[in-house]
Amino acid sequence: MVVFNYGSGHTVDEVTASDYKTCTVGNSITSDSSGATTILLKTAGTHNYICATIGHCGMGMKLSVSVGSGSTAAPSSNSASGGSGGNSTVTTPASTTSSTTGVGISHSSSLVVALWSVISLVGFCMFLLS
Numbered sequence: 135m136v137v138f139n140y141g142s143g144h145t146v147d148e149v150t151a152s153d154y155k156t157c158t159v160g161n162s163i164t165s166d167s168s169g170a171t172t173i174l175l176k177t178a179g180t181h182n183y184i185c186a187t188i189g190h191c192g193m194g195m196k197l198s199v200s201v202g203s204g205s206t207a208a209p210s211s212n213s214a215s216g217g218s219g220g221n222s223t224v225t226t227p228a229s230t231t232s233s234t235t236g237v238g239i240s241h242s243s244s245l246v247v248a249l250w251s252v253i254s255l256v257g258f259c260m261f262l263l264s
Contacts, residue, residue: 154182
């Protein structure tokens with residue numbers, strides 16, 4: 135599960151890998167602008183999300199989540215904070231551990247890594263708006 139909490143003027147759009155790479159808006163698979171978007175990652179593969187507000191994706195408001203087959207991630211009450219903007223990739227491993235940019239993560243910490251990435255994106259957005 136990935137949770138996005140964000141202010142008005144932003145969206146969470148699931149897009150194709152090509153649209154993610156080029157920050158192309160207007161072809162979203164799904165889109166939400168409610169300010170509180172929860173996405174259940176039910177299928178294996180890569181899920182790509184961008185903010186479709188003009189210029190935001192290009193400035194780093196994008197998240198790619200890789201879900202391995204057989205992965206399970208239980209909701210957690212853990213929270214994370216801080217971080218800077220930029221492209222974010224989160225890997226949910228199919229085995230006990232995996233690595234994302236050289237850091238091993240386990241099933242229980244995958245949600246925390248995803249939440250940290252989202253909080254980083256929100257913090258970056260707040261920085262842009264100030």
